[in-house]
Amino acid sequence: MQGGMLYKKSFTHPLLRCLSQEEGLHVLKEIHDGCCGSHIGTWALANKALRVGYFWPTMKQDTHYLVNKCEKCQKHATLINQPAEPLNVMLSPCPFSQWGMDIVGPFSLALGERKFLLVAIDYFTKWVETEPLARITEGEVMKFIWKSIICRFGLPRELILDNGRQFKGRRMQDRCAGLHIK
Template sequence: MEEEPPTKPNMVPAIGQEVLTLDTDWCSPIIDFIKNNKSYPKGKEHKKLARRSSKYVIIGTKLFKHSASSGTLRKCITQDEGIRLLSDIHSGICGNHTSASTLVEKAFRSGFYWPTALADARNIDSHIFVAIDKFTKWIEVKLVTATTAVKAAEFIEEISHRFGVQCHVERANGLILQGLKARIFDPIKKYGAKWLQKLPRVVWGLRTQRSRASGYSPFFMVYGFEAVLPSDIAFGAPRTQNYNENKAEATRCTDINSAEEHCLTASMQHARYEQQLRRYHNHNVHERDFNVGDLVL
């Protein structure tokens, strides 16, 4: 095949630069090569582009790539489109905050492709903001790409509209970290990205777990009834077996009318719990007198 010189010098960037510089229009050199056989003046670069272009095909005006596993065609999209696609899969309406490799697998299985997919997926939601309501103990978690002041302000504004401003952060962090450590810690295998997969389960477990401070689960304090767990259905819990759909509305009305009573009971339990904590703390505090000039560590 005879090489044709490009119409403009340096029209196509080097092959390696397409990924390193994350060129959003990475499809253009391949489309240009397939349609017009435009390439580099040097034969070595021409061979690289020809070898790479052999995996692609043009249908109409769109570029498609042959899948290495199934041989099906995947639509090639820009990096900006790919990032938006990953964000929608990760945290959209049907998102489930999975790991980077799982995100890329879902995107490819949907029929899309771009060369920086895995690197882009690793940069999505690598940090979390956590807060817990002081009374109900309901935990709110938000995954973010970076812990900036703007993101923090948005998170605080969201939870303030829902719960007010009485939220604890340190306690919620400790509970979540404790739950994650028990699920993902492995001294032999790497577990750096597994926390994204386990986080929803840990948060759900804490929301449905009875709190010593209130005597109720956070789910009950927010919704007025206990959550139906998968184990309740699998093992036939009495409340699932005795459920009567015809009486569901009347039962719900009873729960709503009893909500205030449960809140008062939780308030008294919370007060007793705080008194126990105060006595425990004061028991371990020893009074000491200091004079001017004493050295204190």
């Protein structure tokens, strides 16, 4: 007890100020919904209240109740019952032999009405090649692969692409097969 206030010892702070349940709910709502609030989930919200320096006996239950009532928390919460997917390491045997490609955008219009970005990343060196595009076509992708990858770094062994039609067209498949690119 200091200055008429009750405090609790803590491992993380010298002292945590003890609150009533009403005061605690007010603090939780401010952390959760206030100007700097965030929908971070039950445990993170309770830990944030502890880090700020507050404690009350029903803190965990109150936090659980508040988060369960919040629609945004329900929408954006991590799925607890969803099993974690194992990550697979993609090894590349040597530089510039394996490239990953994708298209990013649309962005706001740039010079020449370009609003998409074609991105290629070498899996070994993490080298990035990009090209702004106005339209996404199979021809533009093939031109980019020839100019920015093959002419600069040699024939890749493999291109890793998504199933976009600009990557899966007949001309693209024929060109890759002719150059022995997987």
